[in-house]
Amino acid sequence: NAGVTQTPKFRILKIGQSMTLQCTQDMNHNYMYWYRQDPGMGLKLIYYSVGAGITDKGEVPNGYNVSRSTTEDFPLRLELAAPSQTSVYFCASSWSTEAFFGQGTRLTVV
Amino acid sequence: ELKVEQNPLFLSMQEGKNYTIYCNYSTTSDRLYWYRQDPGKSLESLFVLLSNGAVKQEGRLMASLDTKARLSTLHITAAVHDLSATYFCAAEYGNKLVFGAGTILRVKS
Numbered sequence: 001n002a003g004v005t006q007t008p009k010f011r012i013l014k015i016g017q018s019m020t021l022q023c024t025q026d027m028n029h030n031y032m033y034w035y036r037q038d039p040g041m042g043l044k045l046i047y048y049s050v051g052a053g054i055t056d057k058g059e060v061p062n063g064y065n066v067s068r069s070t071t072e073d074f075p076l077r078l079e080l081a082a083p084s085q086t087s088v089y090f091c092a093s094s095w096s097t098e099a100f101f102g103q104g105t106r107l108t109v110v
Numbered sequence: 111e112l113k114v115e116q117n118p119l120f121l122s123m124q125e126g127k128n129y130t131i132y133c134n135y136s137t138t139s140d141r142l143y144w145y146r147q148d149p150g151k152s153l154e155s156l157f158v159l160l161s162n163g164a165v166k167q168e169g170r171l172m173a174s175l176d177t178k179a180r181l182s183t184l185h186i187t188a189a190v191h192d193l194s195a196t197y198f199c200a201a202e203y204g205n206k207l208v209f210g211a212g213t214i215l216r217v218k219s
Contacts, residue, residue, distance in 0.1 A: 043200075045206060058206065099200075099207055101153045103152045
């Protein structure tokens with residue numbers, strides 16, 4: 001089983017550029033999440049989704065957008081990258097009693 | 111709004127010693143999770159606690175949940191170097207999973 005797959009693993013962006021972080025899961029989970037983790041800190045929720053076509057803001061949504069057109073995919077879009085968005089991004093999916101995390105995307109904005 | 115607080119944030123302990131990490135959450139939670147994270151890695155699920163009084167054990171780690179006190183604990187017994195990592199608790203409320211800041215555990219020989 002692949003579980004939760006994130007791409008890319010690493011990316012360097014220039015200020016003002018845009019990009020999409022991809023996340024896909026093969027466990028047929030309804031719930032999916034995007035978190036960011038700054039160095040030495042916990043995880044902060046950016047956006048989450050309870051099923052295809054349904055998304056909602058988390059704790060730190062500014063500067064990001066998401067969509068959920070299928071159960072499997074939950075991409076995170078950065079439209080105008082800023083240095084404050086330098087972080088490690090984790091995607092997760094869950095069903096019932098456990099949440100599974102992807103391997104993370106390390107993003108640097110310069 | 112659900113808030114999750116862990117303490118201590120940093121814990122340096124000798125091999126063979128016991129210690130407890132505490133996780134307090136501010137409102138009623140559906141379930142409580144404990145995760146381990148090694149440097150540069152993703153999160154590994156350790157325990158999921160579903161109900162008041164739940165206790166789960168795996169090796170040298172034991173987690174418990176007191177929903178009335180809104181408190182979960184992660185107890186480490188006879189620590190070994192391999193347990194060095196960052197430990198997170200996370201509380202679920204509605205559709206959101208909210209994390210504590212994490213406890214950095216360093217086990218010294």
